[in-house]
Amino acid sequence: MKLTLHIWRQESPRTKGKFETYFLNDLDTHMSVPEMLDHLNEKLIKEEKDPIAFDSDCREGICGQCGFVINGHIHSPEKHATTCQTHLRSFKDGEELFLEPFRAKAFPIKKDLCIDRTALDRIIAKGGYISVNTGQAPEANSILINHDTAEAAFDAASCIGCGACVASCKNASAALFTAAKISHLALLPQGKMEANKRVKSMVSQMDMEGFGACSFTEACEAVCPQGISISHIVTMNREFWKE
Amino acid sequence: MVDSKVPPGPIQEKWTKFKAQAKLINPSNRRKYKVIVVGTGLAGSSAAASLSELGFQVDVFTFHESPRRAHSVAAQGGINAAKDYKNDGDSVWRMFYDTIKGGDFRSREANVYRMAECSLSLIDQAVAQGVPFAREYSGYLSNRSFGGVQVSRTFYARGQTGQQLLQGAYQALIRQTEVGQVKLFNRHEMLDLVVDQGKTNGIISRNLDTGEMKIHMADAVILATGGYGKIYYLSTLAMNCNATAIWRAHLRGAYFAAPSWTQFHPTSLPQLGEYQSKLTLMSESLRNDGRIWVPLKAGDNREPNTIPEGERDYYLERKYPSFGNLAPRDISSRAAKEQIDNGNGIGPLKNAVYLDFRDAIQREGIEVIKKRYGNLFDMYKKITGMDAYKTPMMISPSAHFSMGGLWVDYELMSNLEGLFVLGEANFADHGANRLGANSLLQACVDGYFIAPHTVMNYLAGMKPNINKDQKSGEMALQESKARINKLLEIKGSRTAEEFHKALGKILYQKCGLSRERNLLLEAKKELKALREEFYRELLVPGNASQFNLELEKAGRVEDYLGLAQLIVEDALQREESCGAHFRVEHQTSEGEAKRNDNTFKYVSVWESLPNEEYKLHKEDLEFLEIPLTERSYR
Ligand SMILES: Cc1cc2nc3c(=O)[nH]c(=O)nc-3n(C[C@H](O)[C@H](O)[C@H](O)COP(=O)(O)OP(=O)(O)OC[C@H]3O[C@@H](n4cnc5c(N)ncnc54)[C@H](O)[C@@H]3O)c2cc1C
Ligand code: FES
Numbered sequence: 001m002k003l004t005l006h007i008w009r010q011e012s013p014r015t016k017g018k019f020e021t022y023f024l025n026d027l028d029t030h031m032s033v034p035e036m037l038d039h040l041n042e043k044l045i046k047e048e049k050d051p052i053a054f055d056s057d058c059r060e061g062i063c064g065q066c067g068f069v070i071n072g073h074i075h076s077p078e079k080h081a082t083t084c085q086t087h088l089r090s091f092k093d094g095e096e097l098f099l100e101p102f103r104a105k106a107f108p109i110k111k112d113l114c115i116d117r118t119a120l121d122r123i124i125a126k127g128g129y130i131s132v133n134t135g136q137a138p139e140a141n142s143i144l145i146n147h148d149t150a151e152a153a154f155d156a157a158s159c160i161g162c163g164a165c166v167a168s169c170k171n172a173s174a175a176l177f178t179a180a181k182i183s184h185l186a187l188l189p190q191g192k193m194e195a196n197k198r199v200k201s202m203v204s205q206m207d208m209e210g211f212g213a214c215s216f217t218e219a220c221e222a223v224c225p226q227g228i229s230i231s232h233i234v235t236m237n238r239e240f241w242k243e
Numbered sequence: 244m245v246d247s248k249v250p251p252g253p254i255q256e257k258w259t260k261f262k263a264q265a266k267l268i269n270p271s272n273r274r275k276y277k278v279i280v281v282g283t284g285l286a287g288s289s290a291a292a293s294l295s296e297l298g299f300q301v302d303v304f305t306f307h308e309s310p311r312r313a314h315s316v317a318a319q320g321g322i323n324a325a326k327d328y329k330n331d332g333d334s335v336w337r338m339f340y341d342t343i344k345g346g347d348f349r350s351r352e353a354n355v356y357r358m359a360e361c362s363l364s365l366i367d368q369a370v371a372q373g374v375p376f377a378r379e380y381s382g383y384l385s386n387r388s389f390g391g392v393q394v395s396r397t398f399y400a401r402g403q404t405g406q407q408l409l410q411g412a413y414q415a416l417i418r419q420t421e422v423g424q425v426k427l428f429n430r431h432e433m434l435d436l437v438v439d440q441g442k443t444n445g446i447i448s449r450n451l452d453t454g455e456m457k458i459h460m461a462d463a464v465i466l467a468t469g470g471y472g473k474i475y476y477l478s479t480l481a482m483n484c485n486a487t488a489i490w491r492a493h494l495r496g497a498y499f500a501a502p503s504w505t506q507f508h509p510t511s512l513p514q515l516g517e518y519q520s521k522l523t524l525m526s527e528s529l530r531n532d533g534r535i536w537v538p539l540k541a542g543d544n545r546e547p548n549t550i551p552e553g554e555r556d557y558y559l560e561r562k563y564p565s566f567g568n569l570a571p572r573d574i575s576s577r578a579a580k581e582q583i584d585n586g587n588g589i590g591p592l593k594n595a596v597y598l599d600f601r602d603a604i605q606r607e608g609i610e611v612i613k614k615r616y617g618n619l620f621d622m623y624k625k626i627t628g629m630d631a632y633k634t635p636m637m638i639s640p641s642a643h644f645s646m647g648g649l650w651v652d653y654e655l656m657s658n659l660e661g662l663f664v665l666g667e668a669n670f671a672d673h674g675a676n677r678l679g680a681n682s683l684l685q686a687c688v689d690g691y692f693i694a695p696h697t698v699m700n701y702l703a704g705m706k707p708n709i710n711k712d713q714k715s716g717e718m719a720l721q722e723s724k725a726r727i728n729k730l731l732e733i734k735g736s737r738t739a740e741e742f743h744k745a746l747g748k749i750l751y752q753k754c755g756l757s758r759e760r761n762l763l764l765e766a767k768k769e770l771k772a773l774r775e776e777f778y779r780e781l782l783v784p785g786n787a788s789q790f791n792l793e794l795e796k797a798g799r800v801e802d803y804l805g806l807a808q809l810i811v812e813d814a815l816q817r818e819e820s821c822g823a824h825f826r827v828e829h830q831t832s833e834g835e836a837k838r839n840d841n842t843f844k845y846v847s848v849w850e851s852l853p854n855e856e857y858k859l860h861k862e863d864l865e866f867l868e869i870p871l872t873e874r875s876y877r
Contacts, residue, residue: 058481
């Protein structure tokens with residue numbers, strides 16, 4: 001299989017970047033996108049050129065480490081898939097692909113396709129947890145949780161922290177990411193106690209990091225690898241305005 | 244002989260007594276002590292959070308961008324605990340028994356008992372943190388059963404149990420960074436351990452974004468750096484999993500136990516081409532309804548659905564009529580390998596076997612199967628592009644879990660004073676074969692419940708001493724710098740990736756699912772040659788003072804090459820079969836693993852000497868509670 005790749009090359013956070021073009025004519029349709037880049041990098045290294053910096057780790061869609069934009073699609077042209085879960089059979093033989101990093105003010109580009117998403121950790125640090133120390137927990141079955149509530153909390157908690165929601169948003173908002181955590185914890189009896197304080201400080205951190213406001217375009221839900229629903233943003237807003 | 248420091252007394256009371264007698268430090272003095280934790284998986288995050296809650300200063304290192312990306316995140320199936328919520332006869336004792344037997348009598352009784360004991364509080368802890376485990380409609384926690392046991396003691400959160408547990412631990416950790424008790428060094432790789440006269444003083448790190456290298460001193464160091472199954476190149480592990488931290492600690496004197504004991508998971512997706520970088524795990528639960536088979540005739544290229552019943556070999560059902568498709572992992576993996584080696588393998592590279600749902604679909608209807616396994620079938624389709632409702636899945640065994648690791652005593656401390664090793668990085672509770680859903684548990688228990696007590700016990704015996712003499716650190720730093728420069732200066736013609744693939748091939752073929760003396764000797768030669776070639780022919784682009792992913796990779800492959808030689812040495816030395824270690828020379832007439840308790844009832848504990856020489860130490864294993872018996876699943 002043949003592909004023409006236009007890949008965003010940028011030396012460092014402070015330098016300017018541009019697309020560079022590479023032709024590959026010995027690809028296999030079963031390759032994943034990161035495997036295609038491995039293959040290209042092997043060639044580049046041997047030609048004494050700088051290989052393409054891109055992130056990936058688990059390569060099975062769960063760690064949240066991979067992710068870039070392919071022909072305008074966040075992560076992947078496939079629905080609810082990460083970049084590492086995208087295989088070349090999703091493209092046509094001979095197709096041209098543009099690969100570029102997730103773009104957002106709060107996600108500075110480190111090099112080429114690698115970005116810095118530590119802003120997301122700093123949002124979690126502002127209350128994205130239940131304040132329980134090791135050793136304090138009561139017997140697990142002493143607090144019952146309705147089956148559907150537990151399932152809904154799981155749906156929110158399944159976020160992999162990849163930042164696709166931010167990249168898909170025209171305002172580069174981290175509302176879905178933040179709301180998913182707020183909703184996960186607020187749904188559970190253990191997390192309710194701190195819900196109000198949590199939502200205020202997480203939302204304020206989100207603003208401080210330079211993420212934009214949510215205007216409910218639903219773009220984030222459509223690209224989220226876990227299909228997390230924007231209804232959590234409604235929950236977040238409700239929690240925010242609660243006294 | 245190494246001393247495991249197991250406390251005296253009845254097994255049920257050992258841990259309680261230890262805790263009661265462990266030395267303490269006054270809360271206001273704790274902040275004077277600094278502990279370094281390397282790794283933010285379940286073991287590292289939980290240890291760092293718990294120790295800092297006690298008041299210690301904790302510096303946490305991970306090469307990942309965020310602690311949440313540690314490979315614990317990928318665990319699917321579940322976590323065991325002896326809660327006996329099902330009233331099906333489970334107990335701490337039974338879990339202890341199952342784990343010792345599952346590990347083929349090659350683990351330390353006292354540690355295993357303690358893990359089972361602590362499993363009870365772990366579930367409480369996770370639920371309190373907000374881990375959304377599966378629940379019944381009544382609101383109570385739900386359980387399922389997992390391989391190798393007869394009770395239902397596995398707690399789970401859909402197919403993402405590891406992710407959910409890790410979020411609990413990660414959030415606990417991040418909370419401590421916010422109150423200033425934990426300092427997080429993300430994108431920092433530990434390159435060496437600082438040791439002075441047998442005592443651990445700190446680590447050397449490299450900032451992977453800037454290339455800056457530094458000494459970090461501490462009163463104790465905890466390594467929780469995960470498993471090294473990726474040494475086989477193709478594995479169920481993440482691309483960046485590595486052995487650097489434990490291997491460098493080993494070269495500084497920390498003993499390495501049972502390095503060759505690696506579990507191969509029977510149901511991962513097969514390699515489809517040379518370009519492939521990893522093998523994705525498919526949940527073992529599929530074996531509840533799928534039937535495993537290969538064509539009777541070697542090299543049969545027909546479409547699977549056109550092969551008539553009489554020309555199929557359901558080899559697990561044939562060989563193990565009582566356990567059938569649910570035979571334990573090591574046995575199922577080995578049986579598949581046998582078929583593949585005999586030429587009966589299927590798929591483009593003839594390296595897989597079929598897992599067929601045809602009969603289950605006929606019996607129960609497609610809707611039932613969809614409900615049970617829908618997400619797994621979808622995942623299979625995402626990866627392979629194939630529809631497993633219509634044509635059987637292709638699966639094959641894959642390197643998965645490292646039972647081996649740095650040797651630790653009852654307190655999880657290595658033979659190097661002040662070095663603690665937690666989670667998959669240590670050799671502890673799983674013996675020669677790990678039971679499914681026990682390793683998430685072990686990682687959590689090590690970090691939340693054991694290290695806080697044993698590390699404090701250690702620190703209480705010394706003065707806080709952060710500004711120690713930096714000489715040993717300075718030396719280690721210079722050595723790390725020199726090592727990195729050496730890699731860059733080779734300027735040969737082969738990439739780190741190529742060496743890693745070559746290494747993986749040798750290990751799979753000659754020190755994988757089954758091992759044989761003459762093949763191991765060949766592997767030994769080939770690995771030596773490969774390592775020499777590495778130092779002659781490696782090609783790393785760029786320089787050391789920049790973001791350089793290839794340099795990261797090269798350092799990890801270098802350490803894998805060193806560890807691989809010890810792995811083969813270990814496999815050669817152990818003239819018996821036990822658990823995942825199957826020596827062809829040592830099998831019963833039925834082709835099953837044959838343990839040799841007279842000669843090998845010990846853990847091999849290795850020390851590396853200069854010039855690729857190794858010294859064997861032994862930890863004798865005593866089975867005072869559970870009599871040694873043969874594992875049989877026929
Ligand atoms: C696909 C898969 C499925 C699994 N499913 C299950 C299951 O269902 N049930 C079960 O019980 N077990 C399961 N396991 C096993 C289990 O997940 C692991 O044993 C366990 O999570 C290991 O946790 P850990 O904390 O020891 O290591 P990890 O989670 O691997 O964490 C290692 C950490 O160390 C850091 N690190 C490593 N080296 C360095 C270095 N040199 N410098 C700085 N940082 C470093 C990494 O950044 C990371 O933070 C599964 C494993 C795999 C691969
Ligand atoms: S590499 Fe982990 S989600 Fe893609």
